[in-house]
Amino acid sequence: MTKLSFSDYLDAVPKVELHLHIAGAIRPETLDDLAFLNELRLPKPATELYQFTTFYEFLDALRLAALALATPRDFARVAYECIEDLHRHGNVRHAEIFFNPHYFTPNGVAYPEIVDGLIEGLERAEHDFGVSSLLIACIDRSVCLPSEALQMLEWMAQYPRPKVVGIGLDGAERAGPPLLWVEAWRQAGRSGFRRTAHVCEDNQSLFEAPPTHYTQCRDALGCDRLDHGYNILADPAVVQRAVQDQVPFTMACWSGLTWNRAPRRQRIKAMYDAGLNITLGTDDPTIFGTTMGHSWRTVFADLGWRGAEARRLSLAGVEASWLPEARKAALRSEFVATLDALERDLDPEDRVVELAVTRG
Numbered sequence: 001m002t003k004l005s006f007s008d009y010l011d012a013v014p015k016v017e018l019h020l021h022i023a024g025a026i027r028p029e030t031l032d033d034l035a036f037l038n039e040l041r042l043p044k045p046a047t048e049l050y051q052f053t054t055f056y057e058f059l060d061a062l063r064l065a066a067l068a069l070a071t072p073r074d075f076a077r078v079a080y081e082c083i084e085d086l087h088r089h090g091n092v093r094h095a096e097i098f099f100n101p102h103y104f105t106p107n108g109v110a111y112p113e114i115v116d117g118l119i120e121g122l123e124r125a126e127h128d129f130g131v132s133s134l135l136i137a138c139i140d141r142s143v144c145l146p147s148e149a150l151q152m153l154e155w156m157a158q159y160p161r162p163k164v165v166g167i168g169l170d171g172a173e174r175a176g177p178p179l180l181w182v183e184a185w186r187q188a189g190r191s192g193f194r195r196t197a198h199v200c201e202d203n204q205s206l207f208e209a210p211p212t213h214y215t216q217c218r219d220a221l222g223c224d225r226l227d228h229g230y231n232i233l234a235d236p237a238v239v240q241r242a243v244q245d246q247v248p249f250t251m252a253c254w255s256g257l258t259w260n261r262a263p264r265r266q267r268i269k270a271m272y273d274a275g276l277n278i279t280l281g282t283d284d285p286t287i288f289g290t291t292m293g294h295s296w297r298t299v300f301a302d303l304g305w306r307g308a309e310a311r312r313l314s315l316a317g318v319e320a321s322w323l324p325e326a327r328k329a330a331l332r333s334e335f336v337a338t339l340d341a342l343e344r345d346l347d348p349e350d351r352v353v354e355l356a357v358t359r360g
Ligand SMILES: [Zn+2]
Pocket: 019, 020, 021, 170, 198, 227, 283
């Protein structure tokens, strides 16, 4: 029997995606289509809009892309296609997806229409591809005030949906450091929502996104998961605390900024080697031009990782998810069985990793 190549093995490893923004996962052709249908004049076609050189230009492109979604049908389409891409390009079996209601409400679309549109697409995708999903309502601190975070929590209370299980905080850390959000995050905790926040992202300086933000997110905001986290490496005491906490970090393997890709991979390695609890995600896959499979292959090729790391990271995704315990246990068993079968089939001699974004 032909053995499985290392690239095929990496694509087939079962994965959980915990760091993905729906506005950053719109296929370029879908964005052009929706902009046309909803009469949004994009300054340039999506493929050009998805080219940028700074973190702040990227955030502008992301917010502009979000404005192309105006009806529940648009949200359903984008959610469905996002899960289809995760399924086809990297064998994602469960995804927890950020959506920022305030990106879309200027279009005249209300919270329940946004969330029900997304859920319709996610349920259809679960039926077609067997990929489960949850939603995380998110606040972009560059454009939202703390009062808008409280408003979002009111919407979540008024229109409860079992799929919406938590809240997140994204955007530029300099615009909204963690302590601004204490009231909203505590309110979310009291309402039974899980809490995360983007923190210590390495495309922002240590002044803008310092390691102390880690401690604030844990102690003041009550986050039980964190997104990114690389800048904590600058403070050994914070690293030590995070090792003790074993709080999961959802990392983005493929930075949107070319200059940061190789340094980011080294930070991922440093955090893994330090014993931190990390998981790998794609962040904004279509805007960044990556897929889950591509992101994993790039990291494994660069860091020389093999099956042991693949198994650990695959299962870390299951444990870090916000699924109910029964579903988590089922997913864990499925992952172990798939990993065992893949490892039996893997060609031990093959160490070539193909780095094309789309394969097969
Ligand atoms: Zn993100």
